[in-house]
Amino acid sequence: MKKLINTPESVLDDALAAIAAAHPELTVDRENRVIHRADAPRPGKVALISGGGSGHEPLHGGFVGPGMLDAACPGEVFTSPVPDQVLAALAATDGGAGAVLIVKNYTGDVLNFALATELARAEGIEVHTVLVNDDVAVEDSTWTAGRRGTGATVVVEKVAGALAERGAKAAEVAAVGERAVAASRSFAVALTAATTPAAGRPGFDLPADEIEVGVGIHGEPGRRREPLRPARELVAEVLDTILADHTLTAGDEVIALVNGLGATPLLELYIVHGELAARLAERGITLARSLVGNYVTSLDMAGFSLTLTKADPELLDLWDAPAATPALRRP
Amino acid sequence: MRTDLDQDLALAWLRAAAAAVERQHEQLTALDAAIGDGDHGSNLRRGFAAVTAALDALEPGATPGTVFSTAGRTLISKVGGASGPLYGSALRTAGAALPDPGADLTALAQAMRAGLGTVRKLGGAVVGDKTMVDAFEPAVAALERAAFDGFTLREAGALAAEAAEAGARATIPLQARKGRASYLGPRSVGHQDPGATSTALLFRALADAASGR
Numbered sequence: 001m002k003k004l005i006n007t008p009e010s011v012l013d014d015a016l017a018a019i020a021a022a023h024p025e026l027t028v029d030r031e032n033r034v035i036h037r038a039d040a041p042r043p044g045k046v047a048l049i050s051g052g053g054s055g056h057e058p059l060h061g062g063f064v065g066p067g068m069l070d071a072a073c074p075g076e077v078f079t080s081p082v083p084d085q086v087l088a089a090l091a092a093t094d095g096g097a098g099a100v101l102i103v104k105n106y107t108g109d110v111l112n113f114a115l116a117t118e119l120a121r122a123e124g125i126e127v128h129t130v131l132v133n134d135d136v137a138v139e140d141s142t143w144t145a146g147r148r149g150t151g152a153t154v155v156v157e158k159v160a161g162a163l164a165e166r167g168a169k170a171a172e173v174a175a176v177g178e179r180a181v182a183a184s185r186s187f188a189v190a191l192t193a194a195t196t197p198a199a200g201r202p203g204f205d206l207p208a209d210e211i212e213v214g215v216g217i218h219g220e221p222g223r224r225r226e227p228l229r230p231a232r233e234l235v236a237e238v239l240d241t242i243l244a245d246h247t248l249t250a251g252d253e254v255i256a257l258v259n260g261l262g263a264t265p266l267l268e269l270y271i272v273h274g275e276l277a278a279r280l281a282e283r284g285i286t287l288a289r290s291l292v293g294n295y296v297t298s299l300d301m302a303g304f305s306l307t308l309t310k311a312d313p314e315l316l317d318l319w320d321a322p323a324a325t326p327a328l329r330r331p
Numbered sequence: 332m333r334t335d336l337d338q339d340l341a342l343a344w345l346r347a348a349a350a351a352v353e354r355q356h357e358q359l360t361a362l363d364a365a366i367g368d369g370d371h372g373s374n375l376r377r378g379f380a381a382v383t384a385a386l387d388a389l390e391p392g393a394t395p396g397t398v399f400s401t402a403g404r405t406l407i408s409k410v411g412g413a414s415g416p417l418y419g420s421a422l423r424t425a426g427a428a429l430p431d432p433g434a435d436l437t438a439l440a441q442a443m444r445a446g447l448g449t450v451r452k453l454g455g456a457v458v459g460d461k462t463m464v465d466a467f468e469p470a471v472a473a474l475e476r477a478a479f480d481g482f483t484l485r486e487a488g489a490l491a492a493e494a495a496e497a498g499a500r501a502t503i504p505l506q507a508r509k510g511r512a513s514y515l516g517p518r519s520v521g522h523q524d525p526g527a528t529s530t531a532l533l534f535r536a537l538a539d540a541a542s543g544r
Binding site for chain 1: 364367368374409410412413417509514518
């Protein structure tokens with residue numbers, strides 16, 4: 001394992017200290033492990049809070065700032081935060097208008113945010129939860145833990161953040177977040193496995209000429225292993241898989257996120273986006289907005305995820321609204 | 332009433348559990364790497380190190396219930412993931428069911444049944460889903476049978492540990508239906524569940540702690 005770390009145990013603490021130094025507009029509470037806006041709490045504004053395992057940077061700390069999140073709670077690498085962190089984030093950002101928690105659908109995240117929600121509500125804080133579950137690689141049935149939350153988290157944090165910034169009520173912010181989740185589908189392909197500092201070796205062994213199709217963001221392997229193919233064929237297959245589960249038809253508009261998993265050059269992500277644009281055009285679907293880059297990563301995993309959000313005037317307006325965060329800025 | 336479980340045994344059990352996790356965290360992580368995300372051992376190790384420190388700070392004369400509740404709260408606030416809230420809430424529920432300075436085997440079995448109930452409610456898992464419930468359920472059933480049959484805590488602990496270990500091994504051929512391993516679908520078959528394995532460690536720790544009784 002070659003990593004720019006001090007010790008595997010100190011990765012999160014070292015990174016949190018560094019984030020504080022790099023971004024003076026953010027406050028990093030190192031003791032409680034919360035990153036929040038330096039100007040929090042903002043009276044009357046709904047507190048928008050997210051969190052999850054570390055290793056997915058810039059998610060979530062990179063999206064804290066005006067127009068997106070008020071606070072992020074980073075857990076250990078690939079491990080959800082604990083309820084204490086969520087409560088500390090609430091205490092730091094609650095401006096009296098309640099809070100909306102954005103939670104990815106993983107058992108650990110759901111349980112820890114649920115415990116925090118229960119405790120916060122007992123204190124009289126209005127708390128809503130938006131559960132992100134966009135990953136079509138997982139069959140959504142009573143026989144699984146349900147679909148994972150992946151790339152759509154960025155879309156949800158952007159549109160809900162914009163509405164919260166405009167002074168909407170907590171229930172309205174949660175509702176637009178849920179609408180964005182319902183309009184989004186994602187799918188990911190890995191070319192290599194991720195190596196967590198604690199484990200010290202790749203999460204799965206992958207031959208040089210094979211790929212994992214349908215991976216999650218925690219280094220967990222996908223559902224199938226296939227030979228590597230040209231980007232054109234891979235994107236076509238990923239798009240087919242998403243569209244088989246989506247209600248997109250000719251004439252619809254989409255917001256597209258072509259997301260790197262940590263170790264994929266932007267050059268390759270743009271090639272993926274180019275293929276996506278061509279395939280969408282063939283189907284008469286309008287690529288209304290695009291975001292290409294590393295937004296929901298898996299440490300050093302190579303590969304990409306594709307997220308398509310069916311757009312409407314309100315979602316596009318919120319998507320275009322100003323944001324000033326370390327990883328996403330809009331004038 | 333017999334007092335099989337007192338503060339000393341509760342402390343001995345959790346310290347034995349912490350020692351077992353410390354010894355076997357690499358094995359737990361390796362099992363988790365096969366079908367999860369490879370952090371089960373390091374997460375539990377971090378949590379039980381904090382549990383040991385919290386128990387050292389307990390006032391003398393605490394009830395077994397306080398010992399369990401303290402450990403449970405510590406796991407919830409230190410571990411994260413799914414195992415933190417599941418093990419932590421189980422211990423808190425079990426602790427709440429043991430308010431007296433001592434408890435007999437029947438009361439211990441009832442407390443563990445209540446803890447298991449919390450795990451099943453939070454995680455929504457049943458036996459056969461390839462989770463910690465696959466080891467927890469048979470271990471509790473063994474405690475209940477042992478209490479009904481009038482066994483000693485030493486005998487009951489050994490039976491519970493064997494039942495949990497058998498339950499953990501029985502997860503190998505299963506396809507996971509809960510937790511992160513469920514995302515693997517059929518590829519989860521052939522691997523022992525890390526959660527069931529750590530549960531078996533915890534009940535083996537009970538057997539070890541009770542073996543002096």
